[in-house]
Amino acid sequence: MNLQNSPIQKVKFNKFEYYVKRDDLLNNDFSGNKARKFYHFLVNDFPNIKKVVSHGSAQSNAMYSLSVLCKLKNWNFEYYVDHIATFLKENPIGNYKAALQNGMKIFEKELAKKFDENTLFISEGGAVKEAKLGIEKLAKEIEFWANENQIKKLKVFLPSGTGTTALYLQRYLSFEVMTCACVGDEEYLQKQFEYLENDNFPTILKREKKYHFGKLYKEFYEIHKELIKQTNIEFDLLYDSLGWLVFEKYVKENYDENTKYLYIHQGGILGNTSMIQRYIYKYD
Structure with a gap:
């Protein structure tokens, strides 16, 4: 694509x-500015990468866009948040629901500090060079x-x-x-x-x-x-x-x-x- x-x-x-x-x-x-930010990862090959890890809020636009990217590239996607509201867990909606449908695994815990060579870490909101x-x-x-x-x-x-x-x-x-x-x-x-x-x-x-x-x-x-x-x-x-x-x-x-x-x-x-x-x- x-x-x-x-x-x-x-x-x-x-x-x-x-x-x-x-x-x-x-x-x-x-689409949107997140698609622009993640364009580099979309059009280039990363033969070693099997998983993407990122973090932010449970209704983040970046979270959803990364879930689309990972689905397209056949990568696993792990996303870390401080908190998911109980109502949202019980009634998934918006970016949260769509990202889950794209195969995202979401965790309510602190992000690890180190990643192996098969993992691509993308900082919150796509603030990367x-x-x-x-x-x-x-x-x-x-x-x-x-x-x-x-x-x-x-x-x-x-x-x-x-x-x-x-x-x-x-x-x-x-x-x-x-x-x-x-x-x-x-x-x-x-x-x-x-x-x-x-x-x-x-x-x-x-x-x-x-x-x-x-x-x-x-x-x-x-x-x-x-x-x-x-x-x-x-x-x-x-x-x-x-x-x-x-x-x-x-x-x-x-x-x-x-x-x-x-x-x-x-x-x-x-x-x-x-x-x-x-x-x-x-x-x-």
């Missing part, structure tokens, strides 16, 4: 014009589109967990890349950049207030519904809702009619299944 060039779609949202890089449409099973390959491909697609459409001024935005995609996108793209912190704060995100590279970092836009990752916020739910209504595109509730709040505020305050604004869709729509249920229960 190879990743096709995802389309770029023009939309209007709250009176402003945006372009959306539809990375949610890369592939039915393998190997992510460069797929993100360079993304940058080339954007550059080609911009040249084809004679776009001279472009601002590119995507929300960040570990910041790996934004970091390497800025490395390979001639336009400014902007992002916001979704998992930790701005300081955490800066440290994530510095862990992988020494310079050429994307611009971090500050959020209006502090958000706790995975917690429900009414403004996330409201902008999610508005985006579907106005653009006819479903975005991820965990990353894209906060991303759009931050990006829209930036565009409103810094709008330039000679600049085009490109938002990169994060994929991860499968994870909305459980989030939507929680939002409906709380707010509807």
Whole structure:
């Protein structure tokens, strides 16, 4: 399986014009920024590898994408979490359910520190240098589109967990890349950049207030519904809702009619299944 060039779609949202890089449409099973990060492992041969080990949360987009990768490559997949909610165990849903169906073995215990030569360890969220390959491909697609459409001024935005995609996108793209912190704060995100590279970092836009990752916020739910209504595109509730709040505020305050604004869709729509249920229960 190879990743096709995802389309770029023009939309209007709250009176402003945006372009959306539809990375949610890369592939039915393998899409979004996680597919970009894991592209290196998809297209290269690893004759010694029999198992992939990773860790994170029980509804992680990366967890699901790795389960797809391992199924495609015929690798075993072990995933380690601190905790799985009892309700989720009894009522599997979303990324958790799909990853289990793909053959993932999940463990509620601490991750081992050492691995044998037949095991490939991928750190939480895909924060690895190997992510460069797929993100360079993304940058080339954007550059080609911009040249084809004679776009001279472009601002590119995507929300960040570990910041790996934004970091390497800025490395390979001639336009400014902007992002916001979704998992930790701005300081955490800066440290994530510095862990992988020494310079050429994307611009971090500050959020209006502090958000706790995975917690429900009414403004996330409201902008999610508005985006579907106005653009006819479903975005991820965990990353894209906060991303759009931050990006829209930036565009409103810094709008330039000679600049085009490109938002990169994060994929991860499968994870909305459980989030939507929680939002409906709380707010509807």
